[in-house]
Amino acid sequence: MSLGTFADSRSLTLGVELELQIVGTHDYDLSPSAKDLLRLMAKRKIPGAVTPEMTDSMIELCTGVCNNHGEVLAQLKEIRDALVDSADRLNVGLCGGGTHPFQDWSQRRIFNRPRFQQLSELYGYLSKQFTIFGQHVHIGCPGPDQALVLLHGMSRFIPHLIALSASSPFVQGTDTGFHSARLNSVFAFPLSGRAPFVTTWDDFKAFFDKMTRTGVVESMKDFYWDIRPKPEYGTIEVRVLDTPLTIEKAAALAGYIQCLARWLRIERPFEPAEDDYLPYTFNRFQACRFGLDGVFVDPKTGEHRTLREDILVTLGALEIHAMELQAEEAIRTIRMEVARDGNDATWIRATHERERLLNEVVRQQCLRWAGRHG
Amino acid sequence: MLAEMAGYLQIDPWPPAPDLLFWGALMLVGGGLLGEAVFRRLGLPRIVGYSAAGMAVALAGQGLDAGRLAGGVRLVVDLALALLLFELGSRVNLRWLRANPALLWTSAAESLASFVAIFVALRWLGQPVNVALTLATMLVAASAAVVGRVASELRSAGQVTERMIVLTALNTLYAVLLHKLVTGWLHLDEAGNWIQGITQPVYTFVGSVALAIALAKLVAWVARRLELRDENSVLLLLGLVVLALTTAQLFNLSTLLVPLMAGVMLRNTTERPWVWPRHFGTAGGVLVLMLFVIVGAAWSVEAVMLGAGAAALVLAARAAAKALAVVGLARWSGIETRQGLALALALTPISGTALVLLADLHRSHPDFALGIAPIVLSAIAFMELLGPIAVQWGLRLAGETQPRHRPAAAPAPGGTV
Numbered sequence: 001m002s003l004g005t006f007a008d009s010r011s012l013t014l015g016v017e018l019e020l021q022i023v024g025t026h027d028y029d030l031s032p033s034a035k036d037l038l039r040l041m042a043k044r045k046i047p048g049a050v051t052p053e054m055t056d057s058m059i060e061l062c063t064g065v066c067n068n069h070g071e072v073l074a075q076l077k078e079i080r081d082a083l084v085d086s087a088d089r090l091n092v093g094l095c096g097g098g099t100h101p102f103q104d105w106s107q108r109r110i111f112n113r114p115r116f117q118q119l120s121e122l123y124g125y126l127s128k129q130f131t132i133f134g135q136h137v138h139i140g141c142p143g144p145d146q147a148l149v150l151l152h153g154m155s156r157f158i159p160h161l162i163a164l165s166a167s168s169p170f171v172q173g174t175d176t177g178f179h180s181a182r183l184n185s186v187f188a189f190p191l192s193g194r195a196p197f198v199t200t201w202d203d204f205k206a207f208f209d210k211m212t213r214t215g216v217v218e219s220m221k222d223f224y225w226d227i228r229p230k231p232e233y234g235t236i237e238v239r240v241l242d243t244p245l246t247i248e249k250a251a252a253l254a255g256y257i258q259c260l261a262r263w264l265r266i267e268r269p270f271e272p273a274e275d276d277y278l279p280y281t282f283n284r285f286q287a288c289r290f291g292l293d294g295v296f297v298d299p300k301t302g303e304h305r306t307l308r309e310d311i312l313v314t315l316g317a318l319e320i321h322a323m324e325l326q327a328e329e330a331i332r333t334i335r336m337e338v339a340r341d342g343n344d345a346t347w348i349r350a351t352h353e354r355e356r357l358l359n360e361v362v363r364q365q366c367l368r369w370a371g372r373h374g
Numbered sequence: 375m376l377a378e379m380a381g382y383l384q385i386d387p388w389p390p391a392p393d394l395l396f397w398g399a400l401m402l403v404g405g406g407l408l409g410e411a412v413f414r415r416l417g418l419p420r421i422v423g424y425s426a427a428g429m430a431v432a433l434a435g436q437g438l439d440a441g442r443l444a445g446g447v448r449l450v451v452d453l454a455l456a457l458l459l460f461e462l463g464s465r466v467n468l469r470w471l472r473a474n475p476a477l478l479w480t481s482a483a484e485s486l487a488s489f490v491a492i493f494v495a496l497r498w499l500g501q502p503v504n505v506a507l508t509l510a511t512m513l514v515a516a517s518a519a520v521v522g523r524v525a526s527e528l529r530s531a532g533q534v535t536e537r538m539i540v541l542t543a544l545n546t547l548y549a550v551l552l553h554k555l556v557t558g559w560l561h562l563d564e565a566g567n568w569i570q571g572i573t574q575p576v577y578t579f580v581g582s583v584a585l586a587i588a589l590a591k592l593v594a595w596v597a598r599r600l601e602l603r604d605e606n607s608v609l610l611l612l613g614l615v616v617l618a619l620t621t622a623q624l625f626n627l628s629t630l631l632v633p634l635m636a637g638v639m640l641r642n643t644t645e646r647p648w649v650w651p652r653h654f655g656t657a658g659g660v661l662v663l664m665l666f667v668i669v670g671a672a673w674s675v676e677a678v679m680l681g682a683g684a685a686a687l688v689l690a691a692r693a694a695a696k697a698l699a700v701v702g703l704a705r706w707s708g709i710e711t712r713q714g715l716a717l718a719l720a721l722t723p724i725s726g727t728a729l730v731l732l733a734d735l736h737r738s739h740p741d742f743a744l745g746i747a748p749i750v751l752s753a754i755a756f757m758e759l760l761g762p763i764a765v766q767w768g769l770r771l772a773g774e775t776q777p778r779h780r781p782a783a784a785p786a787p788g789g790t791v
Contacts, residue, residue: 024531026465027649032774036533040708088473089708091536359647 003208003220006144006201009065009234012262012325013140016072016254017062018243019053019133020083020369021100023093028362030057030103030131033092034111040086047075050083054119055131056111057103059083059094065140069255069330076247077371084370093366096250097348098168098182098242099132101358126189132182133243135165137254138235139261144201146265151195151227151236152272153264154257155280158226158240159287159296160314163307164334165241165253166291167344170358179291179345182242183284191217192224197274204229226284240284245344245368248333255330259318262325269317270300292342311338394446401427402660405667419524419762421666426759428670437671443733447668451733454665455726456619456633457612457658458522459546463637464648465536466543476707477537481544483699484721488514488545489552491695495687496749504560505746511556512732512746513688513753515549516542517725517761518634519669523662524765526652532774534713538720538765541700543634546727550630553731554578560739581627586635589618593636594644612654630730666758669726673755681748682756689724689753696721713772720768723761724753 024031034056041050048063061083063075087094110120123130141147166179178184186192198204211217220228230237238257244250263269279297286294292308315335322331341347351361367373380388409423416422431437438444443451471478489510496506521542525535554575592614600607615633622632640648652659697718704714732750735743769775 024536025467025470026536026647028647029531032532036709039710088470090533091467091470091474355646357646357649359649363645363647 003205004231006141006147006229006231007234009140009142011140011142011146011265012258013235014066014068014072014254014258015063015138015140015233015235016066016076016250017060017136017138018076018096018250019058019060019135020243021095021097021133022057022059022087023095023100023362023366025091025093025363025366028093028359028366030055030100031092032056033090034059036090037083037086037092040089041082044082044086046079046082048079050079052111052113052116054111054116058131058133068325069251069258069327072254073247073251073329076251080247080369080371093363093370095362095365095369096167096243096245097133097344097362097365098166098180099171099185101170101348101352101361102173103131104172123189126185129185129188132168132185134182134186134239135241135243135250135253137238137241137257138230138233139238139257140233140235144204144229144231145199147229147234147236148195148199148201148204149272150261150264151229152197152199152276153270154227154236154238154260155194155272156270156276156299157260157314158238158280159283159294159307160311161238161253161257162240162284162287163291163294164256164311164337164343165244165249166288167242167244167348169345169349170352173358175349175352178289179343180242180288183240183288186224189224191222193226194277194280195223195225195228197272197277199272242344245347245365246371247369249337249344252330252333252337255322255325255327256318256334258325259321259327259331260314262321263318266321267317275299291345292338308338308342398446398664401431401667402663405663409663419527419766421520421523421527421762422759424663424666425670425762428667429673429755429758431667431671432673433675435674437674438668442736443668443729448733450661450664451668451726451730452619452623452629453616454658454661455519455730456615456629457654457661458519458665458726459630460615460633460637461652462518462522462539462543462546463634463639464641465539466638466641467540468638468642470540474707476703477540480537480700480703480707481541483703484541484696485514485545485548487695487699488692491691492688495691496684499684499687501684504742507556508553508560508735508742509688509746509749511549511553512728512735512750513692513724514552515546515724515727516721517723517727517757518542518546519662519665519726520723520761520765521720523666524762525769528766528769528775530769530774530776532772533709534716534720534769534772535774537707537709537717538768541717541721543638545721546630546634549727550628550634550731551575551579554628557735557738560742578626578628579631581625582622582631583635585618585622585625585627585632586639589614589632589636590639590643593640597646597648608650608655609657611650612657615654630727665726669729669754670758672729673751673758677748677751678755681750681752684749685752685756688749689722689756693718693722716768716772716774718768719771720765722757722764724757725761728754 022031022033034052037059050061053060061079063072066072083094110116141150162180168180168182169175171181196207198207226240227236227238241253276299279299283296287307294307295304296307296310297304315331318331322328348361351364355361377388405424405427408427409420412418412423413420492510492513493506496509521538558571558575596610618632619629622629700718701711701714704711728750
């Protein structure tokens with residue numbers, strides 16, 4: 001399969017994909033109800049789409065192409081409301097969170113679709129451990145070269161996005177100590193990590209052809225990179241975010257990414273270089289493990305500061321772009337988060353501390369997702 | 375010679391006269407072994423083996439006498455059913471019925487159609503109205519014991535499993551209420567005592583609800599303070615259910631309604647999810663095993679000779695009625711026809727509930743009970759083995775059991791967690 005051509009898309013347009021958990025309302029364990037939910041959703045008119053995912057207790061929703069944060073939030077709300085209504089009819093709950101806190105992966109069933117069954121054959125238990133839930137954000141790029149430059153510029157901020165979105169502290173019933181344990185599962189895949197440092201589409205094509213010749217990959221889908229180009233849409237796709245607990249947070253993160261993209265494109269605050277990736281895995285680990293309190297090593301200066309500090313500095317630089325993009329609300333939400341809880345992982349831990357029952361934590365996650373919390 | 379030696383060894387009496395405990399233990403071992411064999415070799419639910427052990431006892435002529443439940447046996451049946459009903463009730467989310475009214479209609483249609491089908495079939499066979507009416511109330515409900523047990527054993531999850539549980543809880547509720555009304559009417563019919571005919575069902579209902587509320591409140595109170603997954607607190611929970619049950623017996627309330635409604639109330643008056651080990655741990659597991667052996671032993675050859683024909687017709691009519699109602703409303707309620715069929719299949723079992731209603735009838739209307747016993751016992755005998763298998767088929771048809779479920783690697787029993 002060839003790489004195909006890079007589709008046209010309007011610069012800085014937005015698209016959001018969210019993978020969601022489907023849980024039973026009896027014990028709040030994952031419930032294999034994707035098929036039933038999809039059947040009910042088929043009768044609904046919604047923007048974007050709802051599609052099956054790897055195992056039958058997850059579901060993915062995506063918005064259409066949006067221009068700004070407000071549109072993303074409006075579309076997410078419409079899809080969310082339709083989904084929650086359908087879920088109510090089936091007596092199941094829906095929630096965000098990068099992992100289900102106590103599900104037993106050996107109990108998961110792979111959704112019956114050829115691609116999923118193939119992946120399951122290949123990856124074995126990894127594919128069931130892959131019962132993790134992420135948010136993907138697409139940013140429209142005017143051309144493939146610009147897309148690659150943006151991709152490498154955005155890489156500096158991957159730790160920001162991990163720390164802000166982290167919502168997976170628990171796995172298999174235990175506190176992992178991580179803010180985003182979900183990403184540990186992603187890193188287990190052979191083709192995860194970062195894209196090679198090439199800044200033109202021709203070089204990227206050459207890389208892709210070499211990879212396909214080895215037989216290791218067939219299509220872009222086989223790369224589980226943190227950010228990858230999506231030629232069919234003409235976008236780059238940021239894939240490190242845990243699914244947040246609320247649509248408001250999901251929309252705010254999309255808005256933050258859009259502002260970053262505009263800043264990088266218009267002001268070019270730094271020149272991307274291969275050496276930027278030297279502290280990359282260190283920074284990423286810090287963000288996964290410690291969230292906003294993690295150490296961030298500035299790739300250009302080698303300075304150490306906390307992620308919280310680096311985010312606050314970045315937010316300052318984004319103000320003007322937020323105004324241009326009508327994303328002030330998004331930036332305000334992020335600012336408040338950084339000042340308060342920090343991220344959803346902290347909320348989940350605090351709730352567990354209070355309730356001492358992970359089933360109850362998931363129930364409250366469902367309330368937050370449905371927008372029914374106080 | 376032997377007797378002398380026995381005397382010398384102070385074995386008294388001689389020959390040995392094993393008591394109830396001995397038979398009970400033997401039943402436990404036999405049922406347990408047969409259950410395991412059936413599960414591993416044939417891939418069937420273990421309760422098929424438990425029931426088969428009971429049926430063998432009955433075949434040897436040692437079964438229950440016309441479905442009467444005497445002393446200790448009645449206690450075991452009541453306790454085990456109470457646990458299963460409480461578990462089942464605690465999974466009924468009434469909010470679901472509001473969000474999906476088609477499900478409530480399915481419940482009403484399924485129960486009403488079964489009731490009418492059984493009544494009409496019996497009338498067609500020439501049974502008098504009071505017999506047909508009483509039998510219809512006793513056989514309308516699906517077996518909470520079989521449904522609850524098979525679902526947890528197969529670790530099934532999904533729409534059919536959830537709906538099977540809710541519909542069973544609801545039709546058990548209707549059946550018990552209707553049964554009380556009809557037995558009240560029997561008073562009216564036989565003794566002409568209309569005050570008793572009305573006040574008794576009302577007393578049973580109101581009293582049972584009051585006791586159920588008390589139980590639900592106590593359980594919620596305990597659960598807020600203790601960790602329910604802990605073995606000790608589960609014993610406390612078990613104790614509460616048993617206490618409520620014995621209280622129900624003392625005041626002649628319904629031993630079926632109290633635990634079922636307590637479960638429903640617990641689920642619907644508190645937000646916090648309820649998780650405890652399946653059947654309240656090992657103690658409950660033992661009771662459940664014994665329940666199925668006892669119900670399996672309920673039939674007798676004479677009863678089946680008398681009632682088999684009528685029971686077969688009634689069961690066929692009942693199954694058809696349930697299928698018609700459930701499949702007919704499947705799409706409207708949000709499931710596929712195939713799932714509807716699976717659900718109808720899963721609602722066919724008859725077991726402990728019917729036996730307890732018969733035993734109650736033996737106490738209140740002995741002669742009348744004796745007359746209808748053959749049909750009830752035949753129906754139980756038929757469905758005792760077929761019921762669990764039907765539930766298993768249904769859940770498999772719906773694709774809700776674990777794929778490649780290998781008994782050798784079966785996870786540790788218990789635990790919704």
